[in-house]
Amino acid sequence: MKSFADRLIEVLGERDSPVAVGLDPQLKWLPQEIKDRAFSRHGKGLKGASQAVLEFNQRIIDTISPYVGVVKLQIAFYEALGPWGLDAYSKTIGYAQKRGLIVIGDIKRGDVEHTAEAYAQAHLGEMEIDGSFVCPYSVDAVTLNPYLGGDSVAPFLKRAERYGKGLFILVKSTNPSSRDFQDLRCGGERLCERVARKVNQWGRALVGKHGYSAVGAVVGANSPSLAKRLRLLMPRAFFLVPGYGAQGAGPEGLYPYFNKDGFGAIISSSRAIIFAYQNPPWRRRYGMRNWEAAVREALLRMRSEVAEVVGRIRRRGG
Amino acid sequence: MKSFADRLIEVLGERDSPVAVGLDPQLKWLPQEIKDRAFSRHGKGLKGASQAVLEFNQRIIDTISPYVGVVKLQIAFYEALGPWGLDAYSKTIGYAQKRGLIVIGDIKRGDVEHTAEAYAQAHLGEMEIDGSFVCPYSVDAVTLNPYLGGDSVAPFLKRAERYGKGLFILVKSTNPSSRDFQDLRCGGERLCERVARKVNQWGRALVGKHGYSAVGAVVGANSPSLAKRLRLLMPRAFFLVPGYGAQGAGPEGLYPYFNKDGFGAIISSSRAIIFAYQNPPWRRRYGMRNWEAAVREALLRMRSEVAEVVGRIRRRGG
Numbered sequence: 001m002k003s004f005a006d007r008l009i010e011v012l013g014e015r016d017s018p019v020a021v022g023l024d025p026q027l028k029w030l031p032q033e034i035k036d037r038a039f040s041r042h043g044k045g046l047k048g049a050s051q052a053v054l055e056f057n058q059r060i061i062d063t064i065s066p067y068v069g070v071v072k073l074q075i076a077f078y079e080a081l082g083p084w085g086l087d088a089y090s091k092t093i094g095y096a097q098k099r100g101l102i103v104i105g106d107i108k109r110g111d112v113e114h115t116a117e118a119y120a121q122a123h124l125g126e127m128e129i130d131g132s133f134v135c136p137y138s139v140d141a142v143t144l145n146p147y148l149g150g151d152s153v154a155p156f157l158k159r160a161e162r163y164g165k166g167l168f169i170l171v172k173s174t175n176p177s178s179r180d181f182q183d184l185r186c187g188g189e190r191l192c193e194r195v196a197r198k199v200n201q202w203g204r205a206l207v208g209k210h211g212y213s214a215v216g217a218v219v220g221a222n223s224p225s226l227a228k229r230l231r232l233l234m235p236r237a238f239f240l241v242p243g244y245g246a247q248g249a250g251p252e253g254l255y256p257y258f259n260k261d262g263f264g265a266i267i268s269s270s271r272a273i274i275f276a277y278q279n280p281p282w283r284r285r286y287g288m289r290n291w292e293a294a295v296r297e298a299l300l301r302m303r304s305e306v307a308e309v310v311g312r313i314r315r316r317g318g
Numbered sequence: 319m320k321s322f323a324d325r326l327i328e329v330l331g332e333r334d335s336p337v338a339v340g341l342d343p344q345l346k347w348l349p350q351e352i353k354d355r356a357f358s359r360h361g362k363g364l365k366g367a368s369q370a371v372l373e374f375n376q377r378i379i380d381t382i383s384p385y386v387g388v389v390k391l392q393i394a395f396y397e398a399l400g401p402w403g404l405d406a407y408s409k410t411i412g413y414a415q416k417r418g419l420i421v422i423g424d425i426k427r428g429d430v431e432h433t434a435e436a437y438a439q440a441h442l443g444e445m446e447i448d449g450s451f452v453c454p455y456s457v458d459a460v461t462l463n464p465y466l467g468g469d470s471v472a473p474f475l476k477r478a479e480r481y482g483k484g485l486f487i488l489v490k491s492t493n494p495s496s497r498d499f500q501d502l503r504c505g506g507e508r509l510c511e512r513v514a515r516k517v518n519q520w521g522r523a524l525v526g527k528h529g530y531s532a533v534g535a536v537v538g539a540n541s542p543s544l545a546k547r548l549r550l551l552m553p554r555a556f557f558l559v560p561g562y563g564a565q566g567a568g569p570e571g572l573y574p575y576f577n578k579d580g581f582g583a584i585i586s587s588s589r590a591i592i593f594a595y596q597n598p599p600w601r602r603r604y605g606m607r608n609w610e611a612a613v614r615e616a617l618l619r620m621r622s623e624v625a626e627v628v629g630r631i632r633r634r635g636g
Contacts, residue, residue, distance in 0.1 A: 018375065026432070027447065039448065046454060049447050076436040082454030083401040090400065110463060111394060111426055112493040114344070120392040127398050129345065129367050130357065136400030137366060145428060147465040147488065173466050175430040180467030186504040194502060206475060214508060271432075283505030307438050 002166035003208030004166030011069035020070035022270025025053045057092040065099045073103040110145035120155035141166030160214045174243035216309035221249035228256035239265045245272030247279040251305040259318035321526030322484030329387035338388035340588025343371045368402035375410040383417045394413040459484030478532045492538035492561035514551040526573035539567035546574035557583045563590030565589035569623040578635035
């Protein structure tokens with residue numbers, strides 16, 4: 001079984017970019033033509049809304065898949081649409097994987113033993129139904145919340161090893177209140193640093209041939225000075241870095257998230273890419289009729305900003 | 319709008335018991351007759367399995383609703399069954415609420431701003447779809463994970479106030495690894511005590527006429543000495559206390575979870591009640607044909623154990 005980290009590095013290499021696009025579809029921002037069509041066919045309810053989300057996602061994936069190797073799906077936006085929304089979530093996963101994309105389920109689950117096992121079955125595989133095996137949301141990797149500790153992560157670790165899946169443990173989030181607990185000083189260091197040590201430990205047995213572990217960390221793009229410290233505590237972890245673009249973080253802060261080899265980080269942007277056509281400059285240039293062009297342009301700009309950072313790191317490191 | 323805490327106290331009073339039953343249906347333990355019927359009608363897949371879960375839940379609810387006022391649904395066991403599983407989750411919520419039960423969605427979500435808003439819409443209400451409002455999983459209260467801090471809780475607080483809903487913030491879980499982070503010493507006290515202080519603060523504006531807040535805490539039944547301390551830090555919070563029975567905690571440890579008025583805790587048991595017929599003593603007495611009798615007997619035994627504790631506290635306090 002190929003390690004998740006090796007597979008990730010290969011896909012990032014094929015697309016020549018460590019960028020992920022977040023498929024976080026908020027109904028109010030979807031192009032009206034897509035909503036109108038879905039509502040007229042499936043009704044103006046959760047089913048119609050979910051169908052609109054699925055079509056939107058498919059068109060985004062078609063637009064972005066030549067340029068990026070990873071998509072991150074924030075499950076909350078699908079959960080909000082009820083069972084139909086999760087059907088759209090499941091179908092989006094399949095659609096993206098068929099196009100060669102690695103799919104990260106941003107689920108941030110965390111629970112006690114049997115419950116963690118049920119979540120792991122749901123998202124990494126597999127559940128037994130009288131002798132046959134199924135997995136409704138079979139993503140390539142998930143994000144997890146660490147508050148419940150090691151045994152809440154164990155069922156996911158087991159599947160990372162068995163099925164070549166990946167985990168990204170939430171270490172530092174992008175929101176202002178992340179300071180409430182994540183920045184608390186616990187025995188000489190911040191809580192998020194203690195979490196980072198555990199992430200490093202949990203990932204030790206799952207290091208692939210490129211030297212990276214299947215157990216990564218979520219570290220928000222707006223904490224570059226902390227990222228430098230976390231990089232030292234988790235040298236073999238891939239950092240999944242949300243909050244690029246919309247949450248105010250630009251390319252100049254990205255350096256500490258990468259290792260000297262130019263690997264070790266996936267920079268993720270959601271709203272700033274998939275709803276780029278809502279932003280006046282792109283909107284003026286392309287109009288709503290050509291919203292996919294705005295998405296592509298916003299992605300290509302981000303991609304070249306990140307490529308410049310990685311290029312400098314590699315020149316400096318070599 | 320009546321406060322959640324007042325509504326809770328009234329329902330607990332009507333049923334004369336501060337007990338909650340956890341509807342955590344694991345397919346492998348469901349009565350075979352229910353599974354066979356569901357599989358023959360809906361196929362041996364996720365749809366059939368979800369239908370079996372729904373019938374099982376309905377029969378459990380019919381059995382227990384004269385004796386308890388609260389059910390807790392661990393969403394992981396529904397999520398594991400895919401979109402059909404969440405359809406069963408949604409229908410179970412409605413079925414329980416029609417019988418006058420308060421339904422707690424044990425979701426332990428926690429995420430950043432817009433995402434937290436989407437989760438709050440999904441579970442407490444409501445989402446707008448072109449002018450109409452829907453909520454797929456409208457429970458009376460949810461559990462939340464605190465790791466992301468105050469702004470991750472804010473969208474739920476807003477709805478607690480607006481719609482009379484309740485929150486239970488995870489403070490201390492029942493699993494052995496809860497010590498990994500929850501017990502860390504941070505500035506002279508444990509992390510879970512810091513979380514408890516925040517819970518108390520978040521709940522201050524939502525205190526009802528009985529003196530209890532709509533913002534409660536999850537505190538595992540196997541930490542009685544810690545519970546004593548947490549009770550002081552959160553005097554107005556209802557404790558949702560999982561792990562009674564199956565996870566080894568018995569009635570003697572329950573005293574510190576309650577306030578001196580005999581209120582302030584809901585003791586929850588899941589597997590030990592709903593799968594009571596799997597346990598040899600009940601199984602021998604009732605056999606699988608009469609599994610609901612085993613469920614009722616196990617619940618009545620727990621109910622009287624807890625009643626004795628509450629009775630002693632009230633006599634002592636009065």
